[in-house]
Amino acid sequence: MNAKALDLRRQGIDVIALTAGEPDFDTPQHVKDAACRALAEGKTKYTPPAGIPELREALARKFKRENGLDYQPDQITVGAGGKGVLYNLFQAVLDPGDEVIILAPFWVSYSAQVELAAGVPVIVRSSAESGFIPDLEDVAAAVSPRTKAMIVNSPSNPTGAVYPPELLRGLAELAAKHGFFLVSDEIYEHLIYEGEHFSPGLVAPEWTITVNGVAKTYAMTGWRIGYAAGPKEIISAMTKIQGQSVTHPTSFAQWATISALESPESLSFIESSRAAFRRRRDFFAKGLNELGLPTNLPHGAFYVMPNVSVIDPDELKAAEIMLEEARVVVVPGTDFVAPGHVRMSYATSDENLEKALERLAKIV
Numbered sequence: 001m002n003a004k005a006l007d008l009r010r011q012g013i014d015v016i017a018l019t020a021g022e023p024d025f026d027t028p029q030h031v032k033d034a035a036c037r038a039l040a041e042g043k044t045k046y047t048p049p050a051g052i053p054e055l056r057e058a059l060a061r062k063f064k065r066e067n068g069l070d071y072q073p074d075q076i077t078v079g080a081g082g083k084g085v086l087y088n089l090f091q092a093v094l095d096p097g098d099e100v101i102i103l104a105p106f107w108v109s110y111s112a113q114v115e116l117a118a119g120v121p122v123i124v125r126s127s128a129e130s131g132f133i134p135d136l137e138d139v140a141a142a143v144s145p146r147t148k149a150m151i152v153n154s155p156s157n158p159t160g161a162v163y164p165p166e167l168l169r170g171l172a173e174l175a176a177k178h179g180f181f182l183v184s185d186e187i188y189e190h191l192i193y194e195g196e197h198f199s200p201g202l203v204a205p206e207w208t209i210t211v212n213g214v215a216k217t218y219a220m221t222g223w224r225i226g227y228a229a230g231p232k233e234i235i236s237a238m239t240k241i242q243g244q245s246v247t248h249p250t251s252f253a254q255w256a257t258i259s260a261l262e263s264p265e266s267l268s269f270i271e272s273s274r275a276a277f278r279r280r281r282d283f284f285a286k287g288l289n290e291l292g293l294p295t296n297l298p299h300g301a302f303y304v305m306p307n308v309s310v311i312d313p314d315e316l317k318a319a320e321i322m323l324e325e326a327r328v329v330v331v332p333g334t335d336f337v338a339p340g341h342v343r344m345s346y347a348t349s350d351e352n353l354e355k356a357l358e359r360l361a362k363i364v
């Protein structure tokens, strides 16, 4: 869809892309200043593969302050984005044929990364009617003697669903009972509009690997800083893999991350981006429902997942029609395992969202 959209743009046609997986705000100035200071001070050399100790100490404080989790710096590894950290994790823990439970609709990199490590994704579906919240019994039924891990992502990309704490608690208890890893991807933790974030690492610390990053919270997608915390032997295996691949993420981006995590200005940045996303979500989800594209009101992240069957029952075809006839680019739900749905990101200007609704009204 993106390639088609770029093609249309090259021909001078105005297309509205609702495909962004990143905040449309700029990285806060104090974070950029911290990176410049690190450069000026010559902090431009190799760092330890797990990341600089100062950052791992700041992350241990972050986990305690924001999530109530007790991790020591040697239980934390810093990687090239949440994606880089997840890649290292699956390479570290999976043997060929090991199964990983993935709760659909899911972020497509999960299944791809599991397969790259010769693992087998086992998909558990959830429906729009349940708000894309999985059923604990369905998840329990998917556990087998080959289950090595389960990935939980709340708030979720692509659905924006925020799982209730009791479900997260149940999933953590399931992992502990059967002895598999619960990979908790908490990258959207600060973008919650209703409900509260809950870290399953509080329930089963010995089985949970908590994954996070600065991309979405601090509008730092291009800086490529993510991190994971969990049992020491898993974290150190992940760091070994990183040490023989990318070595470590960029030195001055690590120093800047300390400022993102600990500067008081970051709090007001998070507040204002959350308020902007919330306003856009309310406007856009309401607009889509009024158009006749049934859409849940997601409680977190910056995506909505309308049902687009009225345009075409095949979501791929519906996305093509939206592009060709309305000049609106969306991501079909096919790869997320969300038939009949598309993902739309509202991490774009209010003006773009208004225009997108006007254009979609014409084709619906």
Ligand SMILES: Cc1ncc(COP(=O)(O)O)c(C=O)c1O
Pocket (backbone or CB within 6 Å): 021, 080, 081, 082, 083, 084, 107, 153, 156, 157, 185, 187, 212, 213, 214, 215, 221, 225, 226
């Ligand atoms: C659910 C989820 N996890 C992890 C990531 C990885 O983010 P990054 O590698 O930029 O830190 C993303 C990015 O889109 C995501 O949506």
